[in-house]
Amino acid sequence: MEEPAAYTVVTLGPSGAGKTVYLAALWQTLKVHHPGLLCHLSLDDVRKENRLEEVFRQVADPGPDWPPSTLPGDIPEWVFSCKVISPHGQFTAMKVRYIDYAGESLTGVRDGGASQEFVDTLREADALLGLLDGRRILEMMRGESDFLDQMSRTFLLMQNSTGPIHFVITKWDLLAGHYTLEQIRERLMRHPHFSSLVASRRTWKTRRMAVPPGRIRLLPVSSVGLEFAFLDSTGEMRKRANRRPEPYNVDLAFGAVLPDLLARAYEVAAEERRRTGAGATAGSRGAIRRTFTAGVATPLSALLSSRGIQVPVHMLAGFLTATSSLAGRALDVPPSELRKARRLQRSFRRRSVNAVRDDMSAAHFVLHRTVRLLNDVEQRPENRGTRLT
Structure with a gap:
């Protein structure tokens, strides 16, 4: 049987937002059988598998260093196969091709220097995964940053995509206990370009479908877990002693892609x-x-x-x-x-x-x-605000 084609998901986020670390955490979470989704991921390229393993090893290492950011001009691609094991064998449910753009691509966007290749890739992607740096969100909530203004041009470019857009708030461990997802959602919606992007999808009505097409979601995620790292007095991210990273909600952003894409199709x-x-x-x-x-x-x-x-x-x-x-x-x-x-x-x-x-x-x-997982997550009080459209 012919192998399934791969959906293309472009991950976007400023330098330091944690895109590669997120993919490494996703790999660690789903490379073994997932108890909720009842599937697992595989990578055909052993070199890329080793790369994600190395990134997560650097995260888990008790030393002070964190993995380096994606280099300018480097556009890694990761093709994950979603596998299901049943009494009848192992089968490929879907493939997802992630394109991880360096944060400097967004800097170029803000400076008016977005390349045509970058714009075309956004337009042609099946889905967009926008990573919002939790540390910058924290500064925004405290009134210390104009983070959304810096992302404004990116929000406008995202309007060219008709596929699902999932915003992932990374480093949720910095925000948990201080701000709720609903409070952050309300703050994001006060920005005219962000709210316009969301409003552009609210006119898309779908009856008799569990998930409308082109849905925009806001998902709280921590690639290291809620108790692994902290901000010290100098504003540096530090690792807590004798703690292991325990990724939080990284499977949620992956699981949300499938029903949204099929509903849109x-x-x-x-x-x-x-x-x-x-x-x-x-x-x-x-x-x-x-x-x-x-x-x-x-x-x-x-x-x-x-x-x-x-x-x-x-x-x-x-x-x-x-x-x-x-x-x-x-x-x-x-x-x-x-x-x-x-x-x-x-x-x-x-x-x-x-x-x-x-x-x-x-x-x-x-x-x-995945639909069941999303429904369970959205019904929890702490996740009010997950669904934007």
């Missing part, structure tokens, strides 16, 4: 079907879903690709087929495809990894687990 495709009227009455979502189950996943994937949205065919087919309870009833579906659709539906309802038999059902299984 569904809405764009549905709108295209309504516009052309092909195979369904315009505006009839039920008819649109039934048309999807007739085996149009491959041309639909090509259509989405032409509009800048990369969705693996197997994942799109599994998601769209399983969302229709009418599969096989109103359409002349081959028996083998009907059995596959019913298996996917049973897998979704039972939430059982035992039903994962191929990459397609693995993708659908992980989709369900």
Whole structure:
């Protein structure tokens, strides 16, 4: 079976925000079986795996040094495969390609020197991961920094992307106990460019979908945990003695990507079907879903690709087929495809990894687990403010 294509997520943040450390913490958290998502990550490139291991080793080392920032001009790419193990074998649910831009790219943006390559990459990305330096956020909350003004041009550039945008507040350990996520959200929303970016997505309405397309989220994350580091009297980040880093919420930002991207892909495709009227009455979502189950996943994937949205065919087919309870009833579906659709539906309802038999059902299984994780997180009082749109 053909390997799933990779979603592209561009990570953005000023120098020192902790982008590479975040990816290293993500790797440490998900390289082994995750008890909530019931999956794990792998890296095909052993050299990059060793690089992330080295970064996290430097973080955990009791010495005073921290890993160096990404060098100017260096744009590392990390392709993670999300794997699910079931009684029937190991399957690849999805791949996520992270592009880690150096903080100097944003400095160039502020100085009016953003390269065309940088702008094009933002526009073509499937999703953006904006890292907001928790230390700078702390200064902002205390009235000691114009951090948001420095990020203003970046917020404007983000408007060119129609995919999900997830803002990650790094170094949450510096903020926890002093400010709530809701307080920080309110402060961010007072900045005209940040609030305009959020408002531009609020007009995107989606009925009957758990996650609207192009969603913007605000996620509190600490790559080292809540008790590992502190700011000393000179303003330097120090490591506490006899403590181990215990990453906090790094899996959340990864898990949020999948349902947001699939929901966006569904809405764009549905709108295209309504516009052309092909195979369904315009505006009839039920008819649109039934048309999807007739085996149009491959041309639909090509259509989405032409509009800048990369969705693996197997994942799109599994998601769209399983969302229709009418599969096989109103359409002349081959028996083998009907059995596959019913298996996917049973897998979704039972939430059982035992039903994962191929990459397609693995993708659908992980989709369900990530939606469940997001719902659980958003219902906690301390996470009020996570969802911006």
